[in-house]
Amino acid sequence: NSYRIASIPGDGIGPEVVSATIQVVEKLAKTLGTFNIDFEHIPWGTEYYKQTGRYVSEDCLDTLRKYDSVLFGAVGSPDVPDHISLWGLLLALRGPLQLYANVRPVRTFPGTKCPLNTATDGIDWMLVRENSEGEYAGQGGRSHVGQQWEAATEVAVFTRVGIERIMRFAFETARSRPRKLLTVVTKSNSMRNGMVLWDEIAALVAKDFPDVRWDKMLVDAMTVRMVAKPESIDTIVGTNLHMDILSDLAAALAGSIGVAPSSNLDPTRKNPSIFEPVHGSAFDITGKGVANPVATFWSAAEMLVWIGEKDAAKQLMGCVERVCAAGILTPDLGGISDTQGVVDAVCLEVEKL
Amino acid sequence: NSYRIASIPGDGIGPEVVSATIQVVEKLAKTLGTFNIDFEHIPWGTEYYKQTGRYVSEDCLDTLRKYDSVLFGAVGSPDVPDHISLWGLLLALRGPLQLYANVRPVRTFPGTKCPLNTATDGIDWMLVRENSEGEYAGQGGRSHVGQQWEAATEVAVFTRVGIERIMRFAFETARSRPRKLLTVVTKSNSMRNGMVLWDEIAALVAKDFPDVRWDKMLVDAMTVRMVAKPESIDTIVGTNLHMDILSDLAAALAGSIGVAPSSNLDPTRKNPSIFEPVHGSAFDITGKGVANPVATFWSAAEMLVWIGEKDAAKQLMGCVERVCAAGILTPDLGGISDTQGVVDAVCLEVEKL
Numbered sequence A, B: 001n002s003y004r005i006a007s008i009p010g011d012g013i014g015p016e017v018v019s020a021t022i023q024v025v026e027k028l029a030k031t032l033g034t035f036n037i038d039f040e041h042i043p044w045g046t047e048y049y050k051q052t053g054r055y056v057s058e059d060c061l062d063t064l065r066k067y068d069s070v071l072f073g074a075v076g077s078p079d080v081p082d083h084i085s086l087w088g089l090l091l092a093l094r095g096p097l098q099l100y101a102n103v104r105p106v107r108t109f110p111g112t113k114c115p116l117n118t119a120t121d122g123i124d125w126m127l128v129r130e131n132s133e134g135e136y137a138g139q140g141g142r143s144h145v146g147q148q149w150e151a152a153t154e155v156a157v158f159t160r161v162g163i164e165r166i167m168r169f170a171f172e173t174a175r176s177r178p179r180k181l182l183t184v185v186t187k188s189n190s191m192r193n194g195m196v197l198w199d200e201i202a203a204l205v206a207k208d209f210p211d212v213r214w215d216k217m218l219v220d221a222m223t224v225r226m227v228a229k230p231e232s233i234d235t236i237v238g239t240n241l242h243m244d245i246l247s248d249l250a251a252a253l254a255g256s257i258g259v260a261p262s263s264n265l266d267p268t269r270k271n272p273s274i275f276e277p278v279h280g281s282a283f284d285i286t287g288k289g290v291a292n293p294v295a296t297f298w299s300a301a302e303m304l305v306w307i308g309e310k311d312a313a314k315q316l317m318g319c320v321e322r323v324c325a326a327g328i329l330t331p332d333l334g335g336i337s338d339t340q341g342v343v344d345a346v347c348l349e350v351e352k353l
């Protein structure tokens, strides 16, 4: 049970939360003694870009294929336009590595408060985002730049293969959860091509999962349901953009985007999967030592599950939850701890295992 | 001061809420005696489609141009795919009539409860939606239908003219409100063409409005801000799809989609504008006589403002608010009144004017 993990801290608070997580996971491996884990640093990000003109090395896909998994921090810098940095690093990996399932568990975490008074028991949802095509296909362009008659397009591309594989993954995810309930989100009333194809494929795939209850919602109406009837929701699947929006909303409704993890999975396991916090580079607090490391801890726990260390993942999450429940929290959650304070507290819990 | 209004009740609860509103507005005109208003019925909708094969008459644009404004109910029926009915009626008018500004005021209304405990004073926002292009341009298609390699596209089209006119409208709207605060929503980190053009044009137009404070947000992050910092928001502008989603979310956060109005405006006034409740056809409660007419009352009040009867609009909203505050509410708001009960109560208030 030895694992090689590529760590790509990236920009902003990325290095702070990734280093926090490596400390905690190394402590966990040492304490449990049931597996070995090595983190190898990969310096991709805006500094690398300034030196080399590229956000990633030319052989980046092959480089990553040497690892069992990837732990990713954040990318984005105030001095580079976001569409350059994101397509240079994050989006240069998700699509090309066919990490088609972006999985985002969302729940009201110890130490966070659900701001909705419609959700008395807090929130516990599983969001599945198509992560390889759709609105993020990267197509489109601009014509007559600067002229009064300039026109630009953003082209969303949907394929039967792409939709079917994420739909199967979502039905399987829903099946694995106690409530076995899936909501398929589309916008097939105003978008008549790819979105109608989503509807058709949902109905087809559903036939193979008679034990999963499922329904369809338009993305706009889904936000209303999330606010007004949170208990009616369990697993959600939708397009790259729709779930980008709904997953941020879900995390906010659950209590904090500061704890939200995400997994970019290749369910065929041909490529290493990438685990990253949802929050992004957060330049306003970079370097202050107060970044919330919990989303990255949780992302690492998801990584441990994925590589086969389910029990270690469970132990890790137990430690993190106890620390949060004890009120050892960073300022974004109303606490007074700094990042290292949270790391130390989690390491102390790990020692007690 | 005589106005001819086209009324298109349409499908589902559309006829119920439109008839409720006509009763109330006619009563208002009679009581105030300061203006005349005639509603002329136009039978477009799913029944019309079943008889004629079309949702609207062939000369629909010219037909509507004979009126000062249009009061619209809802379209959509369980026995016709939504993308047929919506593009047959609603979307067949918004774009072709160049009703490019969809304006959606959202506030915590008397009788509704804001479900957010982050918003102690409730919510009061103004949402401006681009309504003529973008993701609703109607372009895209499907190739290799039914084959394993089927591919479909949804093409969002953005033009400099289209963006600039909605941006100016939004800055003007923000300027007219006490806080003079505008948030421009895009997704220019993952979408590199039309969305980057939005950013550029926002910066250009902003120069003409030095008295308006403005900022930019990514659509996903905007949902977080709406939940976590509702008081930091005043006016919002964004694309057709982004604001479709955010306006439903906003209405839910404010307390109820059942009261949310919308105006489809041609600010150049070359074409009649269309006023409609946000809620849609709601077939589950159609025919039961319990549809909430408040969103349509409010839409009619927006129409009165638009045609020049500002004072009448104010009086109407005062009456509606007093009725709601008195707890005379339909079941969706937790009340026990039916539609006609609300109508009668508002008419009684109008008589007292």
Ligand SMILES: CC(C)[C@H](C(=O)O)[C@@H](O)C(=O)O
Binding pocket: A086, A090, A244, A278, A280, B189, B190, B220
């Ligand atoms: C940073 C950005 C490109 C990214 C996305 O839109 O996918 C982020 O918002 C996310 O949700 O992972």
Ligand SMILES: CC(C)[C@H](C(=O)O)[C@@H](O)C(=O)O
Binding pocket: A189, A190, A220, B086, B090, B244, B278, B280
């Ligand atoms: C019915 C539908 C096509 C419409 C839209 O998406 O524009 C509705 O949701 C709205 O917000 O007016």
